[in-house]
Amino acid sequence: MSSPLLMIPGPIEFSDKVLAAMSHSSMSHVSPAFIAVFGENLTMLRKVFLTEDSASQPFVISGSGTMGWDLVASNMVERGDDVLVLHTGYFADSFTECFECYGVNATQLKAPIGGRPSLEEVEKALKEKKYKMITITHTDTSTGVLSDVKGVCELVKRVSPDTLICVDGVCSVACEEIQFDKWGVDVALTASQKAIGVPAGLCILMVSGRGIKAYENRKDPPGSYFASFKKWIPIMQAYESKAPKYFATPAVQLIYALNASLKEILERPMADRFADHIKASDYVKKAIADMGLKQLALKPEFAAHGMTAVYTPNDMPVGELMPKIAAKKVVFAAGLHKDIATKYFRIGHMGVSATDRSRGDLDTALKALKEALKETGYDA
C-alpha cells in the first residue's frame, strides 16, 4: 500500500470491500435494488445500536456528524427549552452553539481538560433545574475523554426520569458499548467515517420511541428544513419497508459502502467488537506509557477506546513531531482543544485497525511514533 496509514480519530482506514462499494455503478435512488439496500442498512443499524424496540427510529442522511446536532436541536427540543450539556472538550462547545442557534438554552457542566463531570456534579445540576434533555459526548474527539454513559443514564432515570438522554456518539458508535434500549438512551448520533467504517458524508441517528414522541409533541414545527424529522421519518419508514419515497436524493454510493461495512460489523456480536477496541486501546496505551508519554485523560477510566490523546514530551511543539511521523507514511492528528492544541496529538484506532490486527496498523503506528520521537532527540 503506497498511501499513508491513516491513524487519526476519523476518517479511519476503510476495508477493501467498503472502498470497492464506493465505486458502485450509478443507480436510481428510487430503484427497488437500491431501496432494498438502504432499508437493510436501517435494520442493521438497529443491531449496531443494540435496540430491539420497534419504536426506535434509525436515520441515515447525507451530511456529517455536525448535522446530527441540528437533527437533535431542531426537532427533539425547542425554543426556550433547557438542556444540560456535559462538557468534556471541543465538541460540547459546538453542540451548545447549535442549540443556541435554535433558541434552546444550553447550560454547560464543565470538567478540567482530561476530566469529565462527576456523577455527583451531574446529580446536583439535574436537581437544581428541570432539563428537557441532557447531552453526553461519549468520546470527545478533541480530548479522547470517555464519558460514563451508562452511569449518567442510571442517574438520569433516578433523579430526572423525564429528561431526554442524548449521546453524541460520533467517536463511539460501533467501538464503545452503547446499550440503546437497556440504558434508556433517547438519541445517539454518529457519522460514517469513524467506527462505522465508511467514508465521510453520512449522518447517522437512532432515536427512541420517547424521543420521537418529544418531536411529535412540539408546539412549533421543526426549526430546520433539511434536518426536519417531519421530512425524514416518512422517508426512513418507507425505505425500511422497501418502498420508494422522495425528499432528497440519498448519497447512493455511500449507502452501498455503509451496507458493506455494516455487514462486516455484524458478522460477529457487537460485544466482541467492543472487546476488540478495548484490546487495541490497551495495547496502544501501554506502548504510549512505555515511551514515557502522558495521556490527556486524567484517569485510566476516563480514556476512550477508539482513540488516544497524548501530550508531546517536554512541551515539544506538536508541529515539530507531526512531519517526522508523516515522513514514515503514518498520519496522526494534531491537537484540537484550543487551550493546548500545540502540545498534544491524537491517535485513532477504530474499525479495521483495531479489529483486524493482521494488518499490523497499531504496530506500524507505534513504531513510527517511537522513531519520530527519537529523531527529535527524545529518548523513548
Next chain:
Amino acid sequence: MSSPLLMIPGPIEFSDKVLAAMSHSSMSHVSPAFIAVFGENLTMLRKVFLTEDSASQPFVISGSGTMGWDLVASNMVERGDDVLVLHTGYFADSFTECFECYGVNATQLKAPIGGRPSLEEVEKALKEKKYKMITITHTDTSTGVLSDVKGVCELVKRVSPDTLICVDGVCSVACEEIQFDKWGVDVALTASQKAIGVPAGLCILMVSGRGIKAYENRKDPPGSYFASFKKWIPIMQAYESKAPKYFATPAVQLIYALNASLKEILERPMADRFADHIKASDYVKKAIADMGLKQLALKPEFAAHGMTAVYTPNDMPVGELMPKIAAKKVVFAAGLHKDIATKYFRIGHMGVSATDRSRGDLDTALKALKEALKETGYDA
C-alpha cells in the same frame, strides 16, 4: 457493462475516472494533499459558473441539493422578508416550504403544467410588491421545464434591481448556460449527482459578492447551524487558500470524485459543453416526436436540455411502460408532478451520456423506449 443504463434526470451515468476516484484511499480531511484538492475544486467551480468576480464565493458541503435551499433561506433572507418564487413544478413548492420553515414569506407565481410564468407576469408581480429575492428553478426536474434565466435577470435588473436573484440550478448547472457574472445572478445552487457528474452527497453553491453582503447585513444570526454561512465562509476561504480549517468533516472521497469530474468538464470551454447538451436534447426530442409522443413542455423553448419529460401515449399508465423499459436494462424516471405523475416519464441526458456520444447512451435509451412501446401494443 452489466449494470443498467441510468437515463434519469439524476443521478446520471458517471465517468470511469469519477467512479475510480470514489475509491480513493482514506485521507485526513486536514492533510495538505486533500486541502489542495478541495481548494482546486472551489477554484474550478468559479469557471463552471462563469464567474470571474473575486467576491463570488463557492461552497461545497456534504448534503444534497435540497440542503441548498436551507443555505439560501437561512442566510440570504430572513424572518419577515418577502421572496417571489417562480413556479414551474414540484421543486418550487418544496423551496417555498423551506422558506416558510425559516419565517420567510414566499409568494408563488404559478404557470400551468409544462409552462412557465411569462416575463410580463413576472414584471407585474415585481411591481406589485418589493421582494428581497426572486427564485427561478432553471430546470424543474419534475416537469423538464426550462426557465428563461437570462430574461428574468434582465427584467429584475430593470424593474427591481435590489432584488436578489436565486437560481435553483440542481438540474441545470454544467448543462444549461448560466452566466453568473454577466446576468447578475446572486446565488446558484446545485447537487453533485446531476450534470456536475459526481455521485450524490454534495451540495454546491455559488454566491455573489452582493449575496454575501445580504448575509452580512442580516439583523439576526443565520437560522440554521449546519447550513450557516457564518460557519462555512471561513472554511471555504481557508480551503481555497490551501489552509486547513475545521467545522465538519468533508466527504473526502466525493471531493476527489468532484475533482476528477471538474477536470473533465473544464477540458473544454463551457460553451461547448452547453452546445453538446443542446445537441443531445434535440436528438432525443426529435426521436420522441417521431414516435408520436408529446412532451410536457408546452413550447419548444420551454424544454430543458438535460432531460425530457414525455407523456405516455393514449394515457397509458406509466407503471405499465416502466418495467418493459427496465427489462431492457435501461432506467427512466417515472413522473413526479403529483397532478399527472402516472401519465408521464422522464429521460435524463446529462453529463457523459450527452458529451460522449461514442457511448451510444442516447440510442440505447431510445431503442429501449421504442421497443417497450411496441410491446404495449403502441405502434411507435
